[in-house]
Amino acid sequence: MIDKNFDPASFEQAIYARWEREGAFRPARPDAKPFTIVIPPPNVTGSLHIGHALDNTLQDLLIRWHRLNGRDARWIVGTDHAGIATQMVVERQLAQAQQPGRTAMGREAFLEKVWAWKEESGGTITRQLRRLGASCDWENERFTMDDGMNEAVLKVFVTLYKQGLLYRDKRLVNWDPKFRTAISDLEVETREVAGTFTHIRYPLADGAVLDSGADHIVVATTRPETMLGDTAVAVHPGDARYTSVIGKHVLLPITGRRIPIIADEHADPELGSGAVKITPAHDFNDWAVYERNKAIGWINILDAEARICAADGVPEAYEGLTREDARQQVVTDLEAMELIERIEQKTIQMPYGDRSGVVIEPYLTDQWYVNAAELAKDALSAVHDGRTQFVPKTWEKTYFNWMENIQPWCVSRQLWWGHRIPAWYAPDGRVFVAETEAQAQAQAGDVGLTRDEDVLDTWFSSALWPFGTLGWPDATPDLARHYPGDVLVTGFDIIFFWVARMMMQGLHFMGPERSDPKDRVPFRIVYCHGLVRDAKGQKMSKSKGNTVDPLDLIDKYGADALRFTLTAMETQGRDIKLNESRIEGYRNFATKLWNAARFAQSNGIAGSTSPLPPAASQPVNRWIIGEVRSAARALEQAIADFRFDAYADVIYKLVWSRFCDWYLELIKPLLGEGADAEVAAETRAVAGWALDQILVMLHPVMPFLSEELWHQLAVRDDLILAEWVKTDQLPEDAAASADIDWLISLISEVRSARTEVNVPPSAKLAYAVDGASPATLARLTANAAAIERLARILPGDVAPGGRLQVVHFEATILIPIGDVVDLAAEKSRLDKAMTAAIKERDALAGRLGNPGFTEKAKPEAVEKAREDHAARSAEAERLEAALSRLG
RNA sequence: GGGCGUUUAGCUCAGUGGUAGAGCAUCUCCUUUACACGGAGAGGGUCGGGGGUUCGAAACCCUCAACGCCCACCA
Numbered sequence: 011m012i013d014k015n016f017d018p019a020s021f022e023q024a025i026y027a028r029w030e031r032e033g034a035f036r037p038a039r040p041d042a043k044p045f046t047i048v049i050p051p052p053n054v055t056g057s058l059h060i061g062h063a064l065d066n067t068l069q070d071l072l073i074r075w076h077r078l079n080g081r082d083a084r085w086i087v088g089t090d091h092a093g094i095a096t097q098m099v100v101e102r103q104l105a106q107a108q109q110p111g112r113t114a115m116g117r118e119a120f121l122e123k124v125w126a127w128k129e130e131s132g133g134t135i136t137r138q139l140r141r142l143g144a145s146c147d148w149e150n151e152r153f154t155m156d157d158g159m160n161e162a163v164l165k166v167f168v169t170l171y172k173q174g175l176l177y178r179d180k181r182l183v184n185w186d187p188k189f190r191t192a193i194s195d196l197e198v199e200t201r202e203v204a205g206t207f208t209h210i211r212y213p214l215a216d217g218a219v220l221d222s223g224a225d226h227i228v229v230a231t232t233r234p235e236t237m238l239g240d241t242a243v244a245v246h247p248g249d250a251r252y253t254s255v256i257g258k259h260v261l262l263p264i265t266g267r268r269i270p271i272i273a274d275e276h277a278d279p280e281l282g283s284g285a286v287k288i289t290p291a292h293d294f295n296d297w298a299v300y301e302r303n304k305a306i307g308w309i310n311i312l313d314a315e316a317r318i319c320a321a322d323g324v325p326e327a328y329e330g331l332t333r334e335d336a337r338q339q340v341v342t343d344l345e346a347m348e349l350i351e352r353i354e355q356k357t358i359q360m361p362y363g364d365r366s367g368v369v370i371e372p373y374l375t376d377q378w379y380v381n382a383a384e385l386a387k388d389a390l391s392a393v394h395d396g397r398t399q400f401v402p403k404t405w406e407k408t409y410f411n412w413m414e415n416i417q418p419w420c421v422s423r424q425l426w427w428g429h430r431i432p433a434w435y436a437p438d439g440r441v442f443v444a445e446t447e448a449q450a451q452a453q454a455g456d457v458g459l460t461r462d463e464d465v466l467d468t469w470f471s472s473a474l475w476p477f478g479t480l481g482w483p484d485a486t487p488d489l490a491r492h493y494p495g496d497v498l499v500t501g502f503d504i505i506f507f508w509v510a511r512m513m514m515q516g517l518h519f520m521g522p523e524r525s526d527p528k529d530r531v532p533f534r535i536v537y538c539h540g541l542v543r544d545a546k547g548q549k550m551s552k553s554k555g556n557t558v559d560p561l562d563l564i565d566k567y568g569a570d571a572l573r574f575t576l577t578a579m580e581t582q583g584r585d586i587k588l589n590e591s592r593i594e595g596y597r598n599f600a601t602k603l604w605n606a607a608r609f610a611q612s613n614g615i616a617g618s619t620s621p622l623p624p625a626a627s628q629p630v631n632r633w634i635i636g637e638v639r640s641a642a643r644a645l646e647q648a649i650a651d652f653r654f655d656a657y658a659d660v661i662y663k664l665v666w667s668r669f670c671d672w673y674l675e676l677i678k679p680l681l682g683e684g685a686d687a688e689v690a691a692e693t694r695a696v697a698g699w700a701l702d703q704i705l706v707m708l709h710p711v712m713p714f715l716s717e718e719l720w721h722q723l724a725v726r727d728d729l730i731l732a733e734w735v736k737t738d739q740l741p742e743d744a745a746a747s748a749d750i751d752w753l754i755s756l757i758s759e760v761r762s763a764r765t766e767v768n769v770p771p772s773a774k775l776a777y778a779v780d781g782a783s784p785a786t787l788a789r790l791t792a793n794a795a796a797i798e799r800l801a802r803i804l805p806g807d808v809a810p811g812g813r814l815q816v817v818h819f820e821a822t823i824l825i826p827i828g829d830v831v832d833l834a835a836e837k838s839r840l841d842k843a844m845t846a847a848i849k850e851r852d853a854l855a856g857r858l859g860n861p862g863f864t865e866k867a868k869p870e871a872v873e874k875a876r877e878d879h880a881a882r883s884a885e886a887e888r889l890e891a892a893l894s895r896l897g
Numbered sequence: 898g899g900g901c902g903u904u905u906a907g908c909u910c911a912g913u914g915g916u917a918g919a920g921c922a923u924c925u926c927c928u929u930u931a932c933a934c935g936g937a938g939a940g941g942g943u944c945g946g947g948g949g950u951u952c953g954a955a956a957c958c959c960u961c962a963a964c965g966c967c968c969a970c971c972a
Contacts, residue, residue, distance in 0.1 A: 012931095014931095014932095016932090016934080200968095200969090207972090229972080230972060231972065232972075233972095244972095276970090276972085277972085278971070278972080280971095281971060281972070282971090282972070285972095286971095286972050287972075288972095293970080293972080294970060295970045295971090295972070296970095296972085298970085359969095359970095359971095404901070404902080405901095407900075407901070408900080408901075408967070408968085411899095411900070411901095411967090411968070412967095412968075415968085415969090502966095502967090503967095506967095506968095541966095545908095545909085547965090578920090579909085579910080581910075581911070583902095584902085584903085584910085585903095585965090585966090586909095587908095587909060587910090589908085589909065589921085591908095591909095591920095591921060591922085592909075592920075592921070594921095594934075595920065595921065595934090596920095597934065598932095598934040598935090599934090600934090601932070601934045601935090602931090602932065602934075602935080603932095604931090604932080605931040605932035605934095605935085606931060606932075607931085608931050608932080609931030609932080610931080611931095612931075613931090655910085655911070656911090659911080659919080659920095662919095662920090663919090670931085670932085671936085674931075675936095850916065853916070854916070857915080857916085857952090857953080860952055860953085861952075862951085862952025862953075863915075863952055863953070864952095865952090866951090866952065866953090867914090867915060867952085867953080868914090868915080870915095871914090871915045872915090874915080874916095875915075875916085878916070882916095
């Protein structure tokens with residue numbers, strides 16, 4: 011028996027265990043068409059946040075839907091080593107435990123600690139995904155640093171190197187002084203902060219003067235300390251103020267170095283003084299100036315922690331100062347020399363590390379770069395020609411814009427946790443890139459080699475996820491079958507980080523293996539969902555303290571309610587403002603269905619596993635068959651359109667507004683005492699079938715509840731809904747729907763008539779039931795006057811004595827009636843309704859009289875207007891008649 | 898400086914050329930034998946402003962405004 015209380019916690023975990031135990035997430039369907047989704051691998055040591063809950067709910071919905079529809083649906087799952095994030099956590103743990111730090115313990119010992127932490131916390135997020143109900147292929151769980159992925163990473167690195175698409179280069183990188191590593195452009199976020207704009211006088215050397223007579227050039231900077239590393243002053247070649255001094259020098263204050271005045275387009279005559287200081291080693295623009303004017307050279311004045319280091323002309327007193335302290339010191343010294351023209355307070359843009367939160371320093375180092383511009387070519391055309399499509403489409407523009415302006419991708423990181431770069435160096439500086447040290451040694455000959463200390467950017471391996479997880483570089487059956495993935499579901503915030511890189515690597519490495527260009531892309535659809543925000547629309551963050559833990563929500567409302575909420579609120583990429591009351595509402599929905607099933611069971615209605623609806627003669631049964639069918643069609647459309655909100659809406663309305671509110675109410679008399687046995691049997695069969703269909707349709711969104719009820723109502727206990735194949739053979743039955751539409755409108759009429767007759771607060775409601783029980787008849791007798799009154803208002807025949815039978819409807823229905831007390835109010839209401847009907851009727855008549863409308867509008871629209879006009883006319887007449895009967 | 902998005906009921910949002918919708922909230926009534934996590938009803942909107950296209954615009958075009966996001970080297 012279905013329990014009186016709906017308690018999701020009582021069955022969710024047991025159901026999940028059964029699914030997994032019986033292999034429901036990967037039923038053997040060798041002949042079926044595959045359907046593949048590759049999970050965005052979460053941080054292996056992380057825990058599930060609400061964004062994961064959304065992302066994975068949507069994926070699970072798609073996977074389960076296609077699995078129910080017979081596809082060989084497979085959800086590839088695994089976790090990411092998350093280089094910098096994980097290393098950070100472990101370093102923090104060591105510090106808290108007052109153990110030796112990373113550098114003190116050394117690389118091997120530190121990596122052991124990280125692996126230990128991975129083992130310890132690695133199961134958390136996958137357990138949490140199970141709580142959510144994610145039907146992943148757990149038997150083949152992967153990790154970005156498992157043997158297979160390591161092999162793929164090595165192969166890709168070496169291949170790109172051999173192809174000249176990956177190279178080592180000395181150039182400015184975004185340097186994180188806190189973690190002492192390079193990071194990519196994408197890991198830098200620009201923030202506006204209050205800063206200063208310092209105008210400094212650089213004295214001209216050798217007695218030179220400007221045409222204006224000045225003996226100095228003014229340059230402005232937000233970072234005065236970098237002047238220690240200046241190697242030139244640039245002016246625009248066409249700037250008349252400075253033509254006479256181009257090629258001459260200034261004396262760089264504090265350092266006493268003579269630096270040249272050069273002409274370069276970079277200097278904008280419109281800005282400030284028109285002259286700009288050039289610090290090649292500490293500014294991206296200035297580096298570009300240096301590349302055009304190599305003679306000026308460059309001077310590095312900072313160490314890896316962004317402290318002033320020994321450098322040409324830098325006074326010893328500066329060495330070891332932080333950037334901030336050095337800035338202060340420079341300004342103080344220059345002021346003493348009266349070389350500060352003025353200092354403006356100004357809002358300036360500063361680069362920050364997205365993980366470390368410290369100011370990023372442009373820093374001159376040797377790093378490994380991928381020629382992303384080359385790889386981007388095919389990645390661009392694949393989206394242009396639709397081999398991969400973004401949903402919603404608007405993200406394609408973002409993708410194009412970034413890809414078209416893509417910069418070399420810095421892939422080396424000065425970290426320890428990650429894939430170590432497979433490059434070895436000979437003492438003479440020669441580089442050998444190979445998959446193994448032995449191969450490198452073979453190339454190098456008889457010299458000692460040292461391996462590159464650095465590791466790869468985490469996204470380097472994530473980029474290989476769609477094929478690395480399927481066994482590549484081996485030509486496995488899985489790879490042949492499940493690449494490309496059908497859909498990638500992800501947040502728009504990682505389009506650049508991840509989606510773009512997967513596109514580039516997928517196309518490049520699967521290109522040679524697939525003859526059809528359509529099969530080279532890593533996935534055919536990229537579905538980008540929005541961010542989950544708090545109820546006020548603010549971004550959730552730990553620092554704001556406004557995060558919600560999906561596990562708490564699951565404990566409180568059940569996984570299904572959370573899933574349904576996220577599904578219903580996902581409207582194609584728009585951000586979601588999560589409100590707990592909404593979850594509560596969908597928990598109530600689950601309860602509603604639970605109770606409906608309980609009612610069904612107590613009335614002898616058993617489940618069904620047949621896709622075919624039973625033969626039905628009763629209008630109400632034929633109607634619900636039509637409703638179920640039309641809902642099924644709407645769901646197919648919702649899936650085809652990636653309209654998750656529509657999916658939830660259709661099933662919600664079918665269950666609540668159709669099945670519960672109408673159907674179950676309407677069939678009560680058909681099942682009660684004294685009911686026709688044949689009708690009752692038919693009704694039980696149809697109700698059981700409809701309920702089964704509902705559970706199947708609901709399953710992708712609410713897998714736990716649907717599975718539980720399916721078993722509770724089941725004819726066979728050995729079947730599992732999660733691996734069930736729905737056979738789609740529902741017949742079209744438009745006639746049945748039309749038939750019952752008329753019935754519904756009639757009942758609505760009766761109901762609205764009831765309000766028109768104004769039930770007073772004190773009135774007892776009664777039911778008029780054909781073949782009612784003696785007790786009911788007794789109550790009806792007491793309300794005979796009301797029945798009579800109703801008879802004067804309704805167009806149908808009302809039999810006095812308690813048998814209220816509405817026109818041609820043979821099944822008995824329940825009609826609430828009430829005492830009529832206020833005749834004047836009733837008349838006024840009828841009058842109001844009649845006026846409204848007439849107004850609408852006349853408006854429609856006006857439109858129908860408009861040739862522009864009847865000739866140009868769509869035929870359906872005209873037809874609908876005609877029908878509505880007829881309906882309003884009839885309504886108006888009916889109300890008028892009712893009014894006149896009231897006298 | 899570019900680009901994108903949003904603006905519809907108190908709140909959260911659907912609705913892309915044909916009589917303005919849903920959920921929640923509010924108010925009224927209901928111990929009715931699946932469900933008060935329920936039922937029956939009600940109130941509430943000049944669809945951000947202005948202009949245009951059209952027989953007809955929340956929807957299409959132009960423009961303004963507000964809010965939000967992304968990208969970008971103004972030293």
